[in-house]
Structure formats: structure tokens, C-alpha cells
Amino acid sequence: MPFWDLQRQLGIDVDRWLLRQSTTQPYGAAGACHAFEREWVECGHGLGQTRARRECQPEYEDFMECMHRTKLAQRMKKILEQRDKMIKEGKYTLPEYHRGEKDTRP
Template structure:
């Protein structure tokens, strides 16, 4: 820590860029993925980088899923592909309110 805390005096927060969810949040609420990040950091604390990568992989994957939602997007894509396939085969007809051909409401 420097003798003069220039970051705080200038209103900068350069040291917390690694922990995205741990920074100060509006209204004092915790970030959406704060719990996952905390589990990941607690798991890897004191292990060293090599061991932490191997032993804390589930916690890291949970944190990354919470941040980026890649598995959720892939699942949604599969569901929509299945829906389109069933519509094409004639096994499923979407309700009227799912199409843009509704009558306009007054």
C-alpha cells in the first residue's frame, strides 16, 4: 500500500479489477455472482495456482456459468431447435399469442 493513497483520493479503484462481484455495488447489495466467486476464491486460497486449477475446477466453472450463461444459452438454443423441428413436422402448433399475427389491442 502506498504511503499516500492516491487511488482513493482520485476516486479510482484499480486494485479490485480481479474480483468483479466483490467491488462496491449500488445500494450495498451483493453482486449476482458474488457467492460463486467467494466459493472459488475460498477454495483456491493458499493452494497455489497449479493445485487450485485442478482442485477448484467445479467452483470456477460454476462462477463462469453465472457470469456468462454459456450453458443456459446452449440449452435454450437446443429447445428452440426442437420446437422449430416439431413445428416443421406438424406435431406442435404454437399458440396465437406466440405469433406476431395477433389482432391489435385497443
């Protein structure tokens, strides 16, 4: 914490403006990927673009996965493909609540 916080005195916050997850969120809670973005920015701070791309690649990949969920989508696709394959082979049947039938309860 700096002794004299110029940004706060002037009423501006450049850090929050530059970062996606640091902007003001509803109900004052931090963004979902705020921690990953902060780690990525802190890792690359002061390194320069070329060196930061090489050394901060894991942090960047974690941040992008949190933002876009691409690995999660690929994993879910494989799980659903395996389920469909097992259904065709007759090794698995869907539970009653997943069959799409009308509920018989009142």
C-alpha cells in the same frame, strides 16, 4: 474478523478491488455471481496456482457459468431447434400470443 482491521483503518479494501463481484454494486446489493466467486476464491486460497486449478475446477466452472451463461445458451438453442422441428412436422402450433400478430383487443 481480525482484531485490528488495517485495511478499514487506512480506508482501502484490497479484497473488494481484486474481486469482480465484490465491488460496490448499485443499491448496496451483492453482485449476481458474488457467491460463486467467493467460493472459488476461498477454495483456492493458500493452495498455490497449480494445485488450485486442479482442486477448484468445479467452483471455477460454476463461477464462469454464472458470468457467461454458456450452458444455458446451449440448452436454449437445443430447445428452440426442437420446437422448430416440431412445428415443421405439424406436431406443435404456437400460442396466439407468440405468433407475432397484432393484438385485437382495444
